[in-house]
Amino acid sequence: MRIATWNVNSIRTRYGRVIDWLVRNDIDVLAMQEIKCRPDQFPVEAFAQAGYQLEINGLNQWNGVAFASRHEMTDVARTFDGMPGFGAPIKGQEAVQGEGANGLPIEARALGVTVGDLRLWSLYVPNGRSLDDPHFTYKLAWLEALRANTEAWLAEDPDLPLALMGDWNIAPLDGDMGDPSFTVGRSTHVSPDERSMFASFAPLVEDVVRPIVPEGYTFWDYKAGRFPKDEGMRIDFIMGSRAFADAVTGASIERDERKGDAPSDHVPVVSDVDPSLFSGSFEDEYDRPMVF
């Protein structure tokens, strides 16, 4: 079973390329970030024709996360406890946009689904913008709320196969940062505060890709020829709980997806999971022939 994450940078611009990649690579579940649209604008039919169901959390042209899955998704969540908000309310979204723990409007940055035994989250961590920006404080508070929730979920069920997948907007190790415009001490993504926050997830979830793919970036800025110069950063991660990580049999970073016509600035990150290592119900569901 293949589970992947991809910051697609507008699904309306990219859906042909995304679906082609999904089918070509036999992906079962894809967590998307930066879909940049509302659910009513999402190209649902194109995904359905390729055999994928969708769950979508999008409010406007900013942010937005979604799942495409060949398998049934249940227990859909669009926030987690204590999630802070940011900025002003989005016009026309008053009915669906909740209020965060800090009293500000909640953004479309998280989506949780259950697929068989798996609990999966598609996450678009706030960028931070700059070290002295309110968005940076928001980034750290958002991550702390996620960490606290992760701790609670795993306290309730230590054997939960949980994966936190998405664009974390943090380069945890020096080798993960190859963009010379980012420097430790002056820039987001590499600050001690962000790296400490990332590291604080360590007892709960671990990077399931790095042990298999020790090197390589997942993002290259469109500007300044960053991709041809390979001046990218590794900021997209699949962070798995113990039960999830123990079932991982393979992984890849799909660097070729940064090439060609109209690529996203991020590439997909993939994990292979052996469903037989989870309890039986899911294996049965997984092995059922697909019906179109």
Added chain:
DNA sequence: ATGTCCAGGTTTCCTGGA
């Protein structure tokens, strides 16, 4: 070369965000 993409609106360029 403050570089390139994306979406929306006040379009046929401007803005904000990354």
